[in-house]
Amino acid sequence: MNPTIHDVARQANVSISTVSRVVNQPLAVRKEKRDRVLQAIEQLGYEPNPFASGLRDRATKTIAAMIPDITNPFYAELFRGIEDIAREQKNNVIICNTDQDEARFLEYMSYFKKKKIDGLIFVSAAVTDAHHATFAELQVPVVLAATDGERFGLPYVKVNDYAAASDAASFLIKNGHRSIGVISGPADDPIAGIPRLAGFRDALAAYGLPHGANAVAYGTYDFDSGYEAMRKLYGTMPELTAVFAASDAMALGAMAFLQRRGMEVPRQISIIGFDNISLSRMVTPALTTVAQPVYEIGKQAAAMLFRRIGNPQDEAQSLVLGHEIVVRDTVWNRN
Template sequence: MTATIKDVAKKAGVGLGTVSRVLNNHPSVSEETKKKVLEAIKELDYNPNAIARSLKIKSTNSIGVMIPDISSAFYSDIVRGIEDIANKYKYNIILLNTDLKREKEKEALITLKEKKVDGILFISNTINDKLKKDFRKINIPVVLIATKDKNEEFHSVTIDNEEAAYKATEYLIKLGHNKIAMLAGKNDDPNAGIPRIEGYKRALTENKIAVREDYIFHGDYKFKSGFQNMLKIIKLKDKPSAIFAASDTMAVGAASCAMQHGFKIPDDFSLIGFDGIELAQYFYPPITTIKQPRYEMGAKGMEKLLKLIQGEEIEKGEVLEFELVERSSCKLKGD
């Protein structure tokens, strides 16, 4: 008589779901359990039909990845982390660029549902009520990367943006700066904009430095907004001695503008960025930054999604550690 998956489960002393996860090489199974199942499969000469198994669990072994801007240096390492874990477990990636536009996000969700993806990774954009409703409607497991929804209904992988901004601003304060401007994101963005502004303000307040609204300049994290806002800063009569930029790309834009107008970094302006992209590392002078663990965010997000697909209970929000990387764009005030 031909052995069945039930026979394997009984022999190994595990449930049917565990055998299924071993057959699909899922990361959630311990090495000890995997060994028991594989030994049972060998002893019983069990030969699963891959096609039948795929039909039974209705799996396409494909994952949809919704990314705001495929050309952005920030997202490349996140996608690399996703891809490496996906390849390891034989999943295909469908990458869709949304340009942070709600209509394109809606179209992307329709496309992914039609392609019957097993799960979706949504990267970076703010999660509003309409998008949450769309997520529920398609009834496909979703994990958020570099963003989270307000009530944490969905699983996510992020950093503590407020604390990271606090540490960046505190670093400048410890160097003796008390006139610190911020190149911020949007003040209605609960994902990264507001938390980073709040972290900046908290660091100033706790160090008894007045928060000056005329030192906060809003942008879209891109080079052009960093450049244009730096034009405003260099025209100020009471110029800051240091600047915290909420993205490395804005920091590079600001530095380029300053140097084109005869100012020096860090002699005239100390400058710290945010993200840890290569552009900041190889710019001259190399820019001090808050480094986000972007590869790890992608890898962790993919691992979390695979567990959701298998019906496992896992923690909702995972907050990863960031790192302050010191380079040449900051110096002690007065040196």
């Protein structure tokens, strides 16, 4: 049986209120007694029972992270950033793999309503009205990571996808490419689908390069869809010299397709990805990509969440983190 606050009180010969104070607001109790109490706590190895305190003030020191799938390296790395901050703050984080499944999302949320959490980080998926309503019910701070919350006034931490994709285009153009294909995310994905495609195309247009519908194929960010998309793209546009993929996993899929067809990357076709997941440096040739500071996004989102938990009233500032192009070996310089 663990020692309780009563045991400590008896040992130190004070009331339980005093013990509680020593634990929670040490300055409010006279040094002499405080030392006695501290010593008793030490001796008995007392730790406040979290259920009892939770029962009163409903702080759980636990946050939740909703993630599409921890098996995906991009999310794993982002999550790691969250966890590292949470540990610093002596909080636990409960992980929720939603698989982008509405039912599972709801299941988790109803769960959190009863088993309280102090805050929630929602990662990467587009926020719908339904989501937003559910967040509101939860009555705890919510922070978005790698997704946009503008529409609902939810604070977020992300990268400027439009600008990043635009930079990818410039990079390819500067390397002498003119006939460029795009493997985009889903056409209806407002987070990483639409803006990355738009940013890329607008940049092309700015350089006077038209970009027709036949130069883009759509995938779902994963390896297999990248493989398939590349097949389609190559079928309709065999003349292209470079491809921009809206995720590294798709870039890898595209590369695999090309290589297995006996094509040489980058000499015949160059590829640039997006995300800079850890795998991208492990393949050969190593993937050139637009790096999102994934780990940092997780960290900042968690930090923001804890700030909001501490000060629920003050406005949270969203954060747009910088991106950069990591030049490795999959883009050929044609100049």
